[in-house]
Amino acid sequence: MKRSNRLILLIGVLLAAVAFVGVIMISSTPGGGAATPTPPPTTEKVVVANLDIPAGTKLTAAMLKTQEIPILAAGPDAILDTSQAIGKRVFRAVTAGEQIGFSYFTESGAAVSVTDSIPKGLRAMAVQVDQVTGVGTLIHTGDNVDVIIGLKIQLTGVDPANKNNAVPLGQAGDSVKLILQNLQVLGTELPPPVSGNTAPTPAPAASGQVVAPQQAGTNLTGQNEIVIVAVTANQAEVIRWAQLDAIRAAAQDGGLTSIAVVLRSPKDYIAVDASGSPVLDSSGVPVTVVPPLEKTDGVILKTLIEKYGVLPPEILIK
DSSP states (O other), X not given: OOHHHHHHHHHHHHHHHHHHHHHHHHHHXXXXXXXXXXXXXXXXXXXXXXXXXXXXXXXXXXXEEXXXXXXXXXXXXXXXXXXXXXXXXOSSOBOTTOBOBGGGGSXXXXXXXXXXXXXXXOEEEEEEEETTTTGGGOOOTTOEEEEEEEEEEOOEEEETXXXXXXXXXXXXXXXXXXXXXXXXXEEEEOOOOTTSOOOOOOOOOGGGOOOOOOOOOOSSSOOEEEXXXXXXXXXXXXXXXXXXXXXXXXXXXXXXXXXXXXXOOGGGGBOBOTTSOBOBOTTSOBOBOOOOOOOXXXXXXXXXXXXXXXXXXXXXXX
């Protein structure tokens, strides 16, 4: 056999050996040949509360953490990353370790229970307002409000003919006064709109995110709202008196309700340092405060004339 033929044969043997080794390596490498199916995941990370969070709180990074749980235990609107929750307000109280879902950031306008949210020593009381007296029916659980009343006061005097009788003096005059401050909203009830006004159908959310029902639209429809507030016993009596006066006024002259709710800024309830930055506790959570009561003037016609320069009516003599 010639030398060139032997060389060709040797090269062919070497190539065959290399191919055989390659086949062995491929068959023994994971993913080579028939791949073994990857088992589906059984757990996932979801966002949970790192501590107890009151309703109405704006979430910070210190309040949240991720926790790995069985995938079947994740809620239908579970949040998978804390960045999707930071800066949002929760409209329900959250306990440490509880999952936080996207539905926590919306309020349906139908309170289920407020019992657990009533601070010790206080009572829950309902106040009915409308779009004008209730800030457009945009008051939510966790907000803080003041209560203002307006009523007609009729001055009376002793009847000269009968000392046991009282007689009206002049005409009844309007009087307005802010009477209660810093009331916490425990829940709200939003009845169906009176004019058939319904909330628009929400647009589908990205990434399969579940969106809770929104409150009904706030067009000028005469929409009412029930605001449930935490009050002391004395405050409950004051509110009830105003409610009874509103019923009387409506029965006599169809007058407007004598009670209104004023929405407070949440910034009033966060402690700040000299630079205006929020003060944080050891857990990184903003420190809350209760603003001092503000002394108000109350308003009657005389107040408007003397303090605000309203011009009194004059009799024109020809």
